[in-house]
Amino acid sequence: MNPLSLARWQFSIVTIYHFFYVPLTLGLAIFIAIIETKYVRTGDEMYKKMAKFWGKIFLINFAIGVVTGIVQEFQFGMNWSEYSRFMGDIFGAPLAIEALLAFYMESTFIGLWVFGWDKLTKKQHLAAAWMVAIGSNISALWILIANSFMQNPVGYTIDPETGRALMSDFGALVFNPNVLHQFPHVLASGVSLAGFVVMAFSAWHLLRKHDVTFFRPSFRMAAIYTLVGSVFVGTIGHIQGQFMVEHQPMKMAVAEAHFETEDPAALSIFTIGNWEQTEEIFSIRIPTLLSFMTYSQPYGEIKGINQLQAEFEETYGPRDYVPPVAINYWSFRTMIGAGGLMVILAFLGVLWSKDRKLDEKKGYLKIMIYAAALPYLAVTTGWILAETGRWPWIVYGLQTIEDAVSPNVPAWNVALSLALMTVLYTVLTIIAFKLAVKYGTSDVAIKAKE
Amino acid sequence: MDLNTIWFILVTVLFIGFFFLEGFDYGVGILMPFLSKDDNERRAVINTIGPHWDGNEVWMITAGGAMFASFPHVYATLFSGFYLALVLMLVALILRGVAFEYRSLRDDPVWRNRWDWAIFGGSLVPALLWGVTVGNLMRGFAIDADMNYWGGLIPLLNPYSLLAGLVFVTLFTTHGANFLALKLEGDLAERAKKFGFQAWIAATVLTVLFVIWSFFETDILTKSGINGLIPALLAAVALLLAGFYAKSGKDMLAFIMGSLTVVFATIMVFMGLFPRILISSMDAAYSLNIHNAAASPYTLKIMTIVAVIFVPIVLIYQIWTYKVFSARVKADPETLVY
Numbered sequence: 140m141n142p143l144s145l146a147r148w149q150f151s152i153v154t155i156y157h158f159f160y161v162p163l164t165l166g167l168a169i170f171i172a173i174i175e176t177k178y179v180r181t182g183d184e185m186y187k188k189m190a191k192f193w194g195k196i197f198l199i200n201f202a203i204g205v206v207t208g209i210v211q212e213f214q215f216g217m218n219w220s221e222y223s224r225f226m227g228d229i230f231g232a233p234l235a236i237e238a239l240l241a242f243y244m245e246s247t248f249i250g251l252w253v254f255g256w257d258k259l260t261k262k263q264h265l266a267a268a269w270m271v272a273i274g275s276n277i278s279a280l281w282i283l284i285a286n287s288f289m290q291n292p293v294g295y296t297i298d299p300e301t302g303r304a305l306m307s308d309f310g311a312l313v314f315n316p317n318v319l320h321q322f323p324h325v326l327a328s329g330v331s332l333a334g335f336v337v338m339a340f341s342a343w344h345l346l347r348k349h350d351v352t353f354f355r356p357s358f359r360m361a362a363i364y365t366l367v368g369s370v371f372v373g374t375i376g377h378i379q380g381q382f383m384v385e386h387q388p389m390k391m392a393v394a395e396a397h398f399e400t401e402d403p404a405a406l407s408i409f410t411i412g413n414w415e416q417t418e419e420i421f422s423i424r425i426p427t428l429l430s431f432m433t434y435s436q437p438y439g440e441i442k443g444i445n446q447l448q449a450e451f452e453e454t455y456g457p458r459d460y461v462p463p464v465a466i467n468y469w470s471f472r473t474m475i476g477a478g479g480l481m482v483i484l485a486f487l488g489v490l491w492s493k494d495r496k497l498d499e500k501k502g503y504l505k506i507m508i509y510a511a512a513l514p515y516l517a518v519t520t521g522w523i524l525a526e527t528g529r530w531p532w533i534v535y536g537l538q539t540i541e542d543a544v545s546p547n548v549p550a551w552n553v554a555l556s557l558a559l560m561t562v563l564y565t566v567l568t569i570i571a572f573k574l575a576v577k578y579g580t581s582d583v584a585i586k587a588k589e
Numbered sequence: 590m591d592l593n594t595i596w597f598i599l600v601t602v603l604f605i606g607f608f609f610l611e612g613f614d615y616g617v618g619i620l621m622p623f624l625s626k627d628d629n630e631r632r633a634v635i636n637t638i639g640p641h642w643d644g645n646e647v648w649m650i651t652a653g654g655a656m657f658a659s660f661p662h663v664y665a666t667l668f669s670g671f672y673l674a675l676v677l678m679l680v681a682l683i684l685r686g687v688a689f690e691y692r693s694l695r696d697d698p699v700w701r702n703r704w705d706w707a708i709f710g711g712s713l714v715p716a717l718l719w720g721v722t723v724g725n726l727m728r729g730f731a732i733d734a735d736m737n738y739w740g741g742l743i744p745l746l747n748p749y750s751l752l753a754g755l756v757f758v759t760l761f762t763t764h765g766a767n768f769l770a771l772k773l774e775g776d777l778a779e780r781a782k783k784f785g786f787q788a789w790i791a792a793t794v795l796t797v798l799f800v801i802w803s804f805f806e807t808d809i810l811t812k813s814g815i816n817g818l819i820p821a822l823l824a825a826v827a828l829l830l831a832g833f834y835a836k837s838g839k840d841m842l843a844f845i846m847g848s849l850t851v852v853f854a855t856i857m858v859f860m861g862l863f864p865r866i867l868i869s870s871m872d873a874a875y876s877l878n879i880h881n882a883a884a885s886p887y888t889l890k891i892m893t894i895v896a897v898i899f900v901p902i903v904l905i906y907q908i909w910t911y912k913v914f915s916a917r918v919k920a921d922p923e924t925l926v927y
Contacts, residue, residue, distance in 0.1 A: 202690035205643060206683040212650050216657065216668025217675055223668075224736075227661020228884045235658035236895055238651040243903045246647050247910055250640035254926050258913050305885045545669040547737040556676040563680060567687060574694055 143544045145553035146218040149560060151526070153210050155519055156564040160204030160571075162518050165279055165326060166333025167197045168245075168272035170364060175268045179261050188583060189357060190268070193337060194252075195578045201249065203571050207564065211282075212238070218553065222533055222543035229295055229306045230285055237281035244274030279329075280322050287317035289534050290525070291386050304537060317386070320379040327371040328521070331481055332514035334365025338488060339511035340579035342504040345497065350583045358497065362488030369481045376478070377432070384433050384441065387535060389451070390528035392444045393464045394471040395429060396422070403430035404441035407468075416464045417445060455536075462530035470520035470527075477517035484510050592889040593879040596659040597866070599896055601859040603652035608719075608851050610645035614638050616765015616788075618685065618712025619758070622705060624769070624780050631705060632693060632927060633920035637772035639927045640914050642689060644907055646682070658892050662736050662882035663866045670730070670738030671722060674745060678718045685711025693927050713758065720757025723858060724750030727807045729868030732875050736882075749806050756799045759792035764851060767835065767844040774917050782835065785843075789832045796828065809861030817861055824853035 140148075171190050178186035212234060215223050223230070248270035255264055288295075294311030295304045306312065341358035344350055383391045391397070396410040398418050406428035411421045430439040442450075444461055451460040484507065491497045497504070529535055533543040617638050625631040638645075657664040668675060684707040692704035728749055731740050766785025770778055800821070803810055810817055831846035862868070866882055869875035883889065918925075 198690060199694070202687050206686035209646075209650055209682055210679050212653055213668055213675060213679065216653075216664040217672055218669075220665035220669035220737075223657065223661055223665040227657060227664065228888050231654070231656075231658035231661050231664065231884065232888055232892055235651065235654035235892060238647060238654040239895060239899045239903065242647045242650055243644060243907070247644035247903075247907055250644055251910055251913065254636075254640040254914060306888045306891070309887075309891045545665075545672075547739045548669055548672045549741070552672050552676075552741070555673070559676065559680060563683060567683070570687075570691070574691065578694070 140550065140554070142548060142550040142553055143541060145550055145557055146544050146548075147540065149218060149553060149557045150214065151523075152557070153207065153214065153560055153564065154526075155522065156568065157204070157207040157211055158518060158522055159515060159568065160200050160207065161279070162325070162329035162332040162514070163200045163336060164197070164204045164275050165329030166331070166364075166368070167193060167200070167336070168268075168275050169330065170333050170337065170361070171197060172265070172268040172272040173364075174360070175265050179265045185353060185356075188353065191256075192353075192583055193357075196336065196340070196575055198249075198253065199571055199574045199578065203567055205246065208242075210560070218545055218548065219533070219543050220545040220547070222538065225303050225538055225543070226288075226534055227303075229288055229304055229312065232306065232309070233281045233285040233288075233312070237278050237285075241274050241278030241281060245271050245278065246274075248274060276326060279325055280318075283321045283325060284313055284315065284318050286525075287315040287321055288312060289532075290321075290529060291315060291317040292534055292537055304534075316382065320375060320382055324372060324375045324379060324521075327368045327375065328514065328518055330368030331365045331372060331485070332518060334361040334368060334485065335481065335507075335511045335514045337361035338365065339508050342507040343580055346501065346504050346508075348498070351498065353583050355492070355495075355497065358488065359492040362485055362492050365481070366485040366489050369478060369485050373478055373482060376475075381433055387528065388442050389444070389447045389460065389462065390467070390524070392442060392447055393462050393467040393528060394524060395441075396464055396468045397429065397441060397443050398445055399443040400440060400446045401430075401443065402440035403427040403438045404433075405429055406432065410468065412464055412468075416461050458531070460531060462528050467524055467528045470524040473520040474517045474524065477513040477520070480510070481513050481517070484513075592886060592893060593883050594864075595893060596655075596883070596889055597859070597863060597879045599893075599900075600652065600655055600659065601856065602900075603648060603655055604859070605852050605855045607645075607648035607652050608855050609848055610641075610648055611715075612761045612851050613764045613768035614642050614645050615712040615716040616761040616763065617769060618708045618765075619716065619762050620765050620769065620781065620784055622709050623784060624777065628698070628701065629920040629922055629925070630777055631701075632922070632925045633773060633777060633918050634769065635689060635692070635708065635927050636918045636925050637769060639689070640910060643686070644910065646686070655892075655896075659884055659889060660866060660877070660879070660882045661884055663877050666732060666736050666738060666867055666877060666882075670732075670740075671725075671742075671745065673742040674718050674721065678715050681711045681714035681718075683711075685715075689927060693925075716758045716761045717754040720754035721745060721750045723757070724753025726862065726867065727753070727803065727809045727858060729807075729870040729876075731871050732867060732869035732877065733871060734875055736875070736877060749802055752795065752799050752802065756792065756795045759788055759795055760847075760851065760854075762788040763792050763831070764844075764847045767831070767840065767847045770835075770840040771844055772918055774919060777920060778917075782840070786832070786835055789835060793828060793832065796825075800825075807861070809858060812861055813863075817857070820853045820857040820860060824850050824857060827853060 171193055174186050174193070175190040178190060248267045251259065251267040252264065252271055255267060259267065293315050294306060294308035296307045298305050338358055338361045341354040341361065344354040345358065380391065396407050396412055396419060397404065398412065405424035405426045408423040408425060410419050412419050427437050429441055431437055433439060433441060448460050487503060491500055491503065531539045533540050617634060621631060621634045625634055688704040688707035688711060692701050725745050730738055730745065732738050763785055766781045766788055769781035770785060773781055810821060827846045827849035831843050831850060834843035834846055865876045865878045867877040
């Protein structure tokens, strides 16, 4: 394999692994802060136990999120040095700001939260919980500002002498319309993911009638929390799709396996395309629906892959501009399918957890243990769509991945680091999963003593 | 003073914060297996930095991020050029961070022992590699006209830079021992001091060698005449006083002097580099400096505003954290968290 493919594999593996941990951090930090707020308001010790119990799961997850984050910060220079040179004037700033505003905050206050139960006043400790929650979400905001520049570059000029992109409008970069969709999307998916994790462990205990007075309210709070989150993800996702058609039409075309321009355009239910990615072999489609989803009216042109390829060639010169259709098509459908199921399951959870009826819904509770996989599937496929759908651009319309990779890092170096990182991340993920199961299925009374 | 110079100073400040804070952090990790006789003692040693290590590590991440924002070419050249060294360091740091959090989550001696090795190695390897990196920064390495270094890992492991690595390891170990003397109790604290003094002797000998070698190998100490020697002299005085105070039982003063050693030594290196950041050993014209490697004036201005507002805020809450956890740590499982 050439260094470029290896570097891409490495980026995708370390980033996907990293994003197993991030959304739980984002969502669970807020969830715990809300519970601790209840504790401080009511003085009810159960809420303190709850904050500590879910805090344990949070910390097991947070540890790996933090350390894998260092790789995220450094790998642009390591594997994508030409990108760092060409885009550094713009891309470096949000990364540095993220560290300065968010990393310090979450990392310092998590120390206060973990070690400060007996050293801080109740209110100070609660403030630490909120600082962790706010800090981690500020971190998400700034990294998404950086990513949004790659998706939809704004606020820059090109230096005529060096060809480098220079920041010309910081405000435009921060208020990139792409951020306004992407950040709420990521925040809300973190909320729903965290809710599903809490519901999974709670369901496990409820099925065994363990500590029902503890896990019933945990489940109820998580169900409400998740329902809000997942409905919001769906809504914002819909708007995001409309934005995508306008700003990254190729990404939407491949996500829909939409080969030829149509007006009104049909929505694919199931499509198989040819190997060359130029036409469909078999397809079931609902007429007009894609136009309707995009323009909220029963007509409107949606450009197809082949026309977009021709347009790109005219603007940027001849080459292949079509991202892998199958990956994007199925990622898009998996994300939406998982998201839909999540809304239904969360809704049932809210409905049934009102009273003790929940304990009798054995089948539902069993499903909920495994349903925690759904949000993980959704966030992973979501990012696969967002990133591979941008191919061949590292920054949309400005720089291709071939021009971005480090020229001076030989393939065997990247192969070695790829192997090392893959093994390390896999082992750590197995360990973290086992620890989370151990603590998530442990007895509350024992945990509360710690 | 132009923005480029201001950012050179700011990056220096971030590296000072990083070497000062992570210096004793790494030192604690390196000392942990040698100081403690049983599991409770090991936990006590780890818990001295328990609330702090994560916040301390952000200084390194921020230094990297700030370099990306202010001198993107330096970030690109250094991180791609030192690729394998960085991969090693990242693996070490990943294992170390997870080890702190996970080691006491299972009551199994084999499990704990493995993570303890991760803490030890995860502290030793970054300390060594940062030293090697600084050695190469002082000495220069083969950067070509396109700002790329093609040499790979082996030329970076030259004897001079390896010596710099050992200086870092021994200095940080001393620094960590000085910190532990303040944070532990009784016998454990006494052992920390004993080890600390031995590490100090090693650090002093190695530093003297390194400084002498630096006169021949680099222009860091000679380039700016007398001015360049001031931080070097201050670092030397602080190092000698650190040993003196450690020997006479004045733990706080020993820690302060050890800290000042790290601070002045870092200033010495960056002053010697200025206005260059990465020295090319191929041709002085290929070196990256505060102008040819910098971000645009607009980006530097934005980043200056952000830094001026937020660096003081960070300092305030981090210092507060040290005040909250100023008590000594007991080797008592009832009170230990990690």
